[in-house]
Amino acid sequence: MTAFFYDISWYGMMAVGVLFFAALYLGFGALNHALSQWLLPALGYGGRLDPRPIPAGQIRRELRHSALVVLLFGAGMVFPWGLLQLGWARLAPQASAGQIALEMLALIIWNEIHFYLNHRLLHTRWLQRFHLPHHRSVVTTPWATYSLHPLEAMMLGNVILLPMVVHDFSVYSLMMVPVFSIIFNNIGHSNYDFLPDYQHDRWWLNGARRHHLHHACYHGNYGFMFPFMDRWLGTDLPPDAAAEKIRRALAKAEQGDAA
């Protein structure tokens, strides 16, 4: 596996990258859709977080934006590949299972910090126009995971470059970054309460509820999957932050229906 990344050509790397990210986006999106739309509701487990309807055309727009981002992320594999070719980064071919586990843990924590910082930047006056395409999905769907402006995709997509320069990772640890990212990203955009016994967003695995609140309120809860950055920097939202807004929107829709 390690030799593969040294031997492949730049265009081969881009092609493999596009297929890899397309498979991640479509595969995990379909799994999330099946779980949150059919399987879990059929089992009577959990429920929708934001009950408001999804506007017409939203999913088509999410798929369109995501297709471009799959191409960008895939083609962007040429950057880590380039670091290896130039000798600025190296892979550790003989890493033990313990080392891979530790590396993955470090990359999960780094991914959280990197996402939080970039996300905060994307909410500034100067950069927010590049983040608004993602926030057009107020009620999230599994297809919103890669629904990003290209600049946002480039800001988030460079997450492994710095770690690769400072440490020789196993190829398996690096390959797991897009995999755990898409899993966490799907949890965040599922609009589904997978932890119905925790009717609050304090539980550290309750990323679905936290990111639903981020989309419903726009400000606050800037973290990716875990709450530690928001808690540390005081940007976490109270669990009922969107309740009033959703109640008013539903009441207004009902009035509209009655009129």
Ligand SMILES: [Zn+2]
């Ligand atoms: Zn945001």
Ligand SMILES: [Zn+2]
């Ligand atoms: Zn989002």
